[in-house]
Amino acid sequence: MSKANILIVEDDPLQRRLIKENLEQEDYTVFESASGKEALNMIDDHPIDIAIVDYKLDGETGISVIQDILEKNPLITPIMVTAFGNIENAVEAIKKGAYDYIVKPIDFGEFLLVIARALERLKLKKEISILQNSLEDKFSSKNFVFSSSKMEGVALLVSKASKSDATVLISGETGTGKDFVAKTIHFSSKRKNGPYLAVNIPSLPETLIESELFGAEKGSFTGAFERKIGKFEAASGGTIFLDEIGDLPSQLQVKLLRFLQEKEFYRLGSSQPLKSDVRIMAATNKNLEKLMKEEKFRPDLYYRLNVIHIHVPPLQEKKEDIPPLVDHFIRKYNEREGKEIKEISAEAMNFLLKYSFPGNIRELENIIERAIVFCEGSVITSVDLPIFLKDKKEEELIQEGLSLKDKVKQVEIREIKKALLESGKVKSKAARSLGITERILGYKMKIYNLFSDQEH
Ligand SMILES: Nc1ncnc2c1ncn2[C@@H]1O[C@H](COP(=O)(O)OP(=O)(O)O)[C@@H](O)[C@H]1O
Ligand SMILES: [Mg+2]
Numbered sequence: 001m002s003k004a005n006i007l008i009v010e011d012d013p014l015q016r017r018l019i020k021e022n023l024e025q026e027d028y029t030v031f032e033s034a035s036g037k038e039a040l041n042m043i044d045d046h047p048i049d050i051a052i053v054d055y056k057l058d059g060e061t062g063i064s065v066i067q068d069i070l071e072k073n074p075l076i077t078p079i080m081v082t083a084f085g086n087i088e089n090a091v092e093a094i095k096k097g098a099y100d101y102i103v104k105p106i107d108f109g110e111f112l113l114v115i116a117r118a119l120e121r122l123k124l125k126k127e128i129s130i131l132q133n134s135l136e137d138k139f140s141s142k143n144f145v146f147s148s149s150k151m152e153g154v155a156l157l158v159s160k161a162s163k164s165d166a167t168v169l170i171s172g173e174t175g176t177g178k179d180f181v182a183k184t185i186h187f188s189s190k191r192k193n194g195p196y197l198a199v200n201i202p203s204l205p206e207t208l209i210e211s212e213l214f215g216a217e218k219g220s221f222t223g224a225f226e227r228k229i230g231k232f233e234a235a236s237g238g239t240i241f242l243d244e245i246g247d248l249p250s251q252l253q254v255k256l257l258r259f260l261q262e263k264e265f266y267r268l269g270s271s272q273p274l275k276s277d278v279r280i281m282a283a284t285n286k287n288l289e290k291l292m293k294e295e296k297f298r299p300d301l302y303y304r305l306n307v308i309h310i311h312v313p314p315l316q317e318k319k320e321d322i323p324p325l326v327d328h329f330i331r332k333y334n335e336r337e338g339k340e341i342k343e344i345s346a347e348a349m350n351f352l353l354k355y356s357f358p359g360n361i362r363e364l365e366n367i368i369e370r371a372i373v374f375c376e377g378s379v380i381t382s383v384d385l386p387i388f389l390k391d392k393k394e395e396e397l398i399q400e401g402l403s404l405k406d407k408v409k410q411v412e413i414r415e416i417k418k419a420l421l422e423s424g425k426v427k428s429k430a431a432r433s434l435g436i437t438e439r440i441l442g443y444k445m446k447i448y449n450l451f452s453d454q455e456h
Helices: 013-025 036-045 062-072 087-095 108-138 149-163 178-187 206-214 250-262 288-293 299-305 319-337 346-354 360-374 404-422 427-434 438-447
Strands: 005-009 029-033 050-054 077-083 100-104 168-171 196-200 239-243 279-284 308-311
Touching: 005 013, 005 036, 013 029, 013 108, 029 036, 036 050, 036 062, 050 062, 050 108, 062 077, 062 087, 077 087, 077 108, 087 100, 100 108, 149 178, 149 308, 168 178, 178 196, 178 239, 178 279, 206 250, 250 299, 288 299, 319 346, 319 360, 319 404, 346 360, 346 404, 404 427, 404 438, 427 438
Parallel strands: 005 029, 005 050, 050 077, 077 100, 168 279, 168 308, 196 239, 239 279
Antiparallel strands: none
16 A cells, blocks of 8 residues: 655656655655646645655746645645755745655665655654544534523523633632633634643642743743743644633732733743744633622732623523423433433433532533443433432422423522521622522522512
8 A cells, every 4th residue: 555645746757757766765755746736736636645856947946846736735735946055945944844855866774764854754644633633523612502591691601702802700619611712712712723732830839830831941930950841832723722710820810910911921931032923712700899899809900801792591490491401411421322312211311400510511511420330221311420419308399290481580580589598688698609690699598579678
């Protein structure tokens, strides 16, 4: 089997034959062309991997041929052949997109090594592009599951943020889907073919955060044995996701702010400013307003980050999303486990709807994953659910036979009554414990005909 398809673009028939013979000995399939025009026709008709292009062609330069080839098919790797002593041509060719150059008279040992290296890179490039496509697919907006009006609002912001290049701040409890939102935005934005790099700030020791983000020169700190490229540099052309931004130490808050303002940063131990074209998205499960009041988070940084603010509500506030999410996770884990589970029983669903999900969607996903592994039949039943879900007092059960909307209403009424009772009927306190604003609590109390004694 041929190792790769190689196209020779060379107007000298003798030279062409020499290259062809050497390549064919190594089991490459060789195509020949004497001009740029012929080369472009060849590319249309054959799946070419590498193009060997001579610099001096009849009436044109190899550089313009390389540009034309890349314009037609950017996955082809061009290699320039140039006469000895014309290195500046080779440098120009590389600037215009050639992968490497070979000097005439050709040393075929070296020539074959260059080809092998180019193929190695090509393989990597193809793998990355496949990976990128599957990620794109995974985080396309069609996998963004919801039915609640709250998430409709989030989805609208996600779509707005995908069309923009502005900084995004995503807030919400753990497991609500903050990473998921950030990835969905990146993979539907114009940066989708660029890198997406995530940094979880609390997982890094404080002394390493700076070099991790901005890079470090060799010897700039103990343990810096060689130059380190930071995430800001590596993510150029793409997006960097700063997870748990509330934990960023204050001297790094200053550096991040400078980057947001000037698009410039310094490697640790260097005074040379560097630029990077990277979009920043940040997430937090902490209340940044509170951190600002406590002077733990800089307001100027907050306003720079908060250009587009997306708040992802906890699952408890959008129980309508549970059934479609359950369906989605059943499909996902059916595929992984090779099972054909069709649905979940009404009783089991009822247990899920009654549960508070402190771990939000992540917890729901784990519960369904586990249920799929345990489930023997074609329907998930309450037997497949963890014990703690079912360990509820009788009065907390929701009436059967109601529509989903009414069940959710019952849950809301029950939780609001409970919160009012526990807060001594102080509305502001109850609202806080429910994780909603006092205004929304007031609204809900009005529509459900619930009154706190404060008002009456
Ligand atoms: N709207 C959604 N639709 C489908 N899956 C979701 C959605 N939101 C979150 N998930 C899934 O829930 C899990 C937790 O989400 P993640 O983004 O890691 O949460 P967070 O960063 O807020 O802790 C992930 O496996 C993610 O794929
Ligand atoms: Mg996360």
